Amino acid sequence: MTSRDEILAAVKQNQPELIDLPALDLFFETENPSDIASFSKVLEAIGGKAYEVNDYSEIIAQIKYDFLLEGKRVVSDLPEFSAIAKPYTGTDNHELADVELMILPAHFAVAENGACWISSELFADPIMPFIPQHLILIVKKENVVATMNQAYALIATKDYAYAAFIAGPSKTADIEQSLVLGAHGPKSMKVFFV
Amino acid sequence: MKVADHAERSRIFNKDVDRVDWHDETLWFVRGKRDKTIHQIPEWEELRNTASQIKAHTLSNLHYYLQEFEKNATANGVTVHWAKDGAAHNQIVLEILKKNKINQMVKSKSMLTEECHLNHFLEENEVEVIDSDLGERILQLAKDTPSHIVLPCIHMKKEEIGELFHEHLGTPAGNADPQFLTAAARESLRNTFLNFKAALTGVNFAIAETGEIVVATNEGNADMGVHLADVHIASMGIEKLIPQRKHLGVFLRILTRSATGQPITTYSSHFKKPGAGKEMHIILVDNGRTRQLGRADFRNSLKCIRCGACMNTCPVYRRSGGHSYHNVIAGPIGSILAPNLDMKEHADLPFASTLCGSCSNVCPVKIDIHDQLYKWRQVIVKEGYVDPAKKVAMEVMAKALASPTLYRLAGKAARTTLKYAPFVVNNKFNAWYLHREMPEVPKSSFGEWYQKNRKNND
Structure with missing residues (x-):
């Protein structure tokens, strides 16, 4: 008998009689806010920042105001940022180690927790949201949902190799519960709604 | 050799009054943050009920879900392994590394690998392991063990960490600034991420329907490790399964709110398929879980999602420290899991409680923790493991x-x-x-x- 068969046999013998799986309908009955202002408030509380803008030129102006990019590497596959960023075309993702600012698209934002949903088909390599010193995500204004239940209703059957919710900058409080932004990933995270 | 029991160890922890007070107040503050955040969710109790029922259902149909998960993960290009116990798990990890001629591995947080004593085993077999979660890295340098499942080095003071970093990472003597020390660890671990070819992660949830696993971190260390390595190994207890992806909508709403009072962790990463030219392995570990599944009174302990809320609220845990529990998982939940692993060695733990019930009140999956503590006491007395x-x-x-x-x-x-x-x-x-x-x-x-x-x- 293999380990697999032994474990499965023990599970079968010891699991109780079938208990029903509950429905999730009631989480779609509660009214929760799904506006950009609610999202922004939560994101700010967890160390990020959100902006609502009219067009990409406003985003570029804000980036130039927030970051000193002289001599720094900025990467984005989005053609709208070609004036300040270069697309990633390499084959070894370790080459991205020196990126100062990464600008990536995200599918949608979640108002209740400040998270944005990204998945592998949006960009060339899954390390891209994690390796830069600073991260900017671009979300369409209409793509905000209220809760995680609504979020998963949108992505329940989507296929991807890798996907993630990202809510704010990388952080830790492992030393005496003192919050520090920039543990291993981005030290800052901003979301632009356009 | 008799292991010092909870009371003896608590007495040692209680010698440093200032530290006990700090420990007590800090964890109570985290409990307070949890309260504040859950009060903003009107459907909080429905979320707890539903999460508890989803877990109850999954445990009652685990035989099916394990096979469905295996089938779907395999179809995604993942290699699925089964391990009866810790030793079998460790051997599988070693064989994967050997096959790939890798002798260095970076590891993100995994209580299961602590349970299996993986680091020690790999080091004996000449594999270098570096823990990448900041708290766990600190403990690794200090040759210490986690005292809390979410806040692993909550028992340490920043001055001790400063001293440790001075010795191992060359930071200036006497510097104990958390910001500065974190930056030093960031630099050192970045080098590890960029050079190590294998990464091991824990698993918060595994989805039977899709064969994917979900890992939650605040630091981004799981992702930095996995995406920069050629081989990803994910270790999980068989109780981590949930039926469908949509059920994450319930669990990701309660996990971090219960743990730290954050609305969600910074990263909730869904690993489904290995990257091009890379390998992904998932190890399904039993190590006593099927036995616990067969104990009707204690089965519900397998619902645990490892948030640590029961520890933060426990008056005994807060004032006795995690190491007093002499078990990988401390606090109330550790005290109901440990007797299943070794009843004799952990006979004291179900008695390390006032049975006040606060643990059960905060548990996001509604485990009847204090009832189980009470029931374990009776089992332990009957089996003759209590102090004569x-x-x-x-x-x-x-x-x-x-x-x-x-x-x-x-x-x-x-x-x-x-x-x-x-x-x-x-x-x-x-x-x-x-x-x-x-x-x-x-x-x-x-x-x-x-x-x-x-x-x-x-």
Whole structure:
């Protein structure tokens, strides 16, 4: 008998009689806010920042105001940022180690927790949201949902190799519960709604 | 060799009064943050109920879900392994590394690998392991173990960490600034991420329907490790399964709110398929879980999603520290999981509780933790694993409580003894007294007082 068969046999013998799986309908009955202002408030509380803008030129102006990019590497596959960023075309993702600012698209934002949903088909390599010193995500204004239940209703059957919710900058409080932004990933995270 | 029990270890922890106070207040503050955040969710109790029911359902159909998960993960290009115990798990990890000619591995947080003592095993087999979660890295440098499942080095002071970093990472002596020390660790670990070819992660949730796993971190260390490595190994207990992806909508709403009061962790990463030219392995580990599944009274402990809320709220945990529990998982949940692994060695843990029930009240998957602590006590006494001195005292008390005459007599004797000869009770031979302060002695029992006063009021 293999380990697999032994474990499965023990599970079968010891699991109780079938208990029903509950429905999730009631989480779609509660009214929760799904506006950009609610999202922004939560994101700010967890160390990020959100902006609502009219067009990409406003985003570029804000980036130039927030970051000193002289001599720094900025990467984005989005053609709208070609004036300040270069697309990633390499084959070894370790080459991205020196990126100062990464600008990536995200599918949608979640108002209740400040998270944005990204998945592998949006960009060339899954390390891209994690390796830069600073991260900017671009979300369409209409793509905000209220809760995680609504979020998963949108992505329940989507296929991807890798996907993630990202809510704010990388952080830790492992030393005496003192919050520090920039543990291993981005030290800052901003979301632009356009 | 007898392992020092919870009470003995607590006494050592309690010698440093300032540290105990800090520990107590800090964890209570985290509990407070949890309360604040959950009060913003009107459907919070429905979320807890639903999460608990989803887990109950999954455990009742685990035989099916494990096979469905295996089938779907395999179809995604993942290699699925099965391990009966910790030793089998460790051997599988070593073989994967050997096959790929890799002798360095970066590891993100995984309580399961602590349970299996993986680091020690790999080091003996000449594999270098670096823990990448900041708290776990600190503990690794200190040759220490986690005292809390979410806040692993909550028992350490920043000055001790500063000293440690000075010795190992070359930071200036005397610098204990958390911001500065975190930056030093970031730089050192970035180098590890960029050079190591294998990454091991834990698993928060595994989805049977899609064969994917979900890992939650605040630091981004799981992702930095995995995406920069050629081989990803994910280790999980078989109880981590949930049926469908949409059920994450429930669990990701309660996990971090319960753990730290954050609305969600910074990263909730869904690993489904290996990257081009890379390998992904998932190891399904039993290590006593099927046995616990068969114990009707304790089965619900397998619902645990490892948020740590029961520890933060527990008056005993907060004042005795995680290491007093001499188990990988400390606190109330650790005390109901540990006797399943080794009842004799962990016989003291279900007694390390006041049974106040606060743990059950905060548990996001509604595990009846304090009921299970109470039930374990009975199992442990029946199996004969309780301290013999305590057992004799319990038997005498049971007799006294069963007989009204004996009870009245015993009460009178106790009041007289405590008043005139307290040393008879208050001495080191009385196992029960050792853990308690005796109250001031009343002049009479309630029975006597009632007899007297009722007549006066008639």
